[in-house]
Amino acid sequence: xxxxxxxxxxxxxxxxxxxxxxxxxxxxxxxxxxxxxxxxxxxxxxxxxxxxxxxxxxxxxxxxxxxxxxxxxxxxxxxxxxxxxxxxxxxxxxxxxxxxxxx
Amino acid sequence: xxxxxxxxxxxxxxxxxxxxxxxxxxxxxxxxxxxxxxxxxxxxxxxxxxxxxxxxxxxxxxxxxxxxxxxxxxxxxxxxxxxxxxxxxxxxxxxxxxxxxxxxxxxxxxxxxxxxxxxxxxxxxxxxxxxxxxxxxxxxxxxxxxxxxxxxxxxxxxxxxxxxxxxxxxxxxxxxxxxxxxxxxxxxxxxxxxxxxxxxxxxxxxxxxxxxxxxxxxxxxxxxxxxxxxxxxxxxxxxxxxxxxxxxxxxxxxxxxxxxxxxxxxxxxxxxxxxxxx
Numbered sequence: 217x218x219x220x221x222x223x224x225x226x227x228x229x230x231x232x233x234x235x236x237x238x239x240x241x242x243x244x245x246x247x248x249x250x251x252x253x254x255x256x257x258x259x260x261x262x263x264x265x266x267x268x269x270x271x272x273x274x275x276x277x278x279x280x281x282x283x284x285x286x287x288x289x290x291x292x293x294x295x296x297x298x299x300x301x302x303x304x305x306x307x308x309x310x311x312x313x314x315x316x317x318x319x
Numbered sequence: 320x321x322x323x324x325x326x327x328x329x330x331x332x333x334x335x336x337x338x339x340x341x342x343x344x345x346x347x348x349x350x351x352x353x354x355x356x357x358x359x360x361x362x363x364x365x366x367x368x369x370x371x372x373x374x375x376x377x378x379x380x381x382x383x384x385x386x387x388x389x390x391x392x393x394x395x396x397x398x399x400x401x402x403x404x405x406x407x408x409x410x411x412x413x414x415x416x417x418x419x420x421x422x423x424x425x426x427x428x429x430x431x432x433x434x435x436x437x438x439x440x441x442x443x444x445x446x447x448x449x450x451x452x453x454x455x456x457x458x459x460x461x462x463x464x465x466x467x468x469x470x471x472x473x474x475x476x477x478x479x480x481x482x483x484x485x486x487x488x489x490x491x492x493x494x495x496x497x498x499x500x501x502x503x504x505x506x507x508x509x510x511x512x513x514x515x516x517x518x519x520x521x522x523x524x525x526x527x528x529x530x531x532x533x534x535x536x537x538x539x540x541x542x543x544x545x546x547x548x549x550x551x552x553x554x555x556x557x558x559x560x561x562x563x564x565x566x567x568x569x570x571x572x573x574x575x576x577x578x579x580x581x582x583x584x585x586x587x588x589x590x591x592x593x594x595x596x597x
Contacts, residue, residue, distance in 0.1 A: 269456035275544040
């Protein structure tokens with residue numbers, strides 16, 4: 217257990233996450249791109265302002281979250297390396313493509 | 320657009336439940352055990368009820384599931400399902416010819432019968448709840464032609480699911496039983512592995528477990544995570560950029576499964592066969 221804590225690199229986990237807002241409305245996300253720095257924990261506050269449920273999903277980030285209309289929920293993402301991580305709304309896949317761009 | 324979304328969601332979410340229920344059903348057709356079939360049927364009904372209940376909760380009681388609530392629930396369900404699948408497969412292998420009398424016995428069958436019930440209910444509830452939320456939420460909010468499209472898509476998805484189920488049963492009857500059993504074993508073990516690996520990955524993603532080392536390699540050039548609608552991830556446990564914890568979990572799972580498979584080598588073929596079958 218102690219070994220795990222040592223190997224996990226205590227500093228990154230202990231920091232407060234960077235906050236981002238993501239709004240779902242009319243089958244799309246606002247903003248469609250989130251820019252974030254590498255190596256920092258991220259917290260994305262998702263708000264569903266539409267009148268239909270959404271499912272925030274990212275296959276590359278292994279995240280799935282259902283939000284009823286009017287619901288708010290946070291998605292916490294461990295520190296990432298530079299790259300493009302796509303997400304979408306599984307219930308409205310054609311119109312809701314977005315990405316987190318980490319640099 | 321609504322048609323294909325509804326179709327894909329109903330069919331894709333149904334595939335995992337179908338594989339489990341379809342394979343269990345095929346095994347029980349081969350070794351008829353009415354009590355076990357009853358537990359399977361009860362599991363299906365319970366699963367459907369839970370799917371509706373869970374869907375309603377996700378929809379109404381949003382505060383319960385804000386932040387990590389949904390993740391904890393999914394993690395718990397995936398781990399339990401994965402472990403039950405492995406237990407079921409090893410049980411089948413080690414009992415060989417004695418499956419029928421064991422399942423029909425008054426005592427001693429309970430753990431396995433309840434295992435069948437819980438696994439079936441879990442498989443249906445987990446995926447079903449998402450379908451329920453989608454159909455109720457998106458369906459009820461749409462009007463006119465897009466509502467018709469959703470309904471048609473959902474029906475088509477159900478039909479495809481039924482066809483998949485029927486094909487599975489057909490396969491169990493037409494190919495040699497040994498081959499079918501081996502293949503269905505392999506599919507179930509792959510699925511269980513994917514479930515357990517996904518559970519571990521989720522735990523890492525919500526800080527319950529450390530990643531140890533992020534993104535050990537990147538094979539997204541070879542095969543992306545979202546290829547084939549997420550099939551490699553959901554049914555095989557593939558990751559293009561795995562962290563070390565997930566990698567260790569993968570190795571530990573397969574090492575354990577291979578040991579279990581060795582220990583429970585099936586009995587030689589003096590299996591009771593229904594009259595009239597090959």
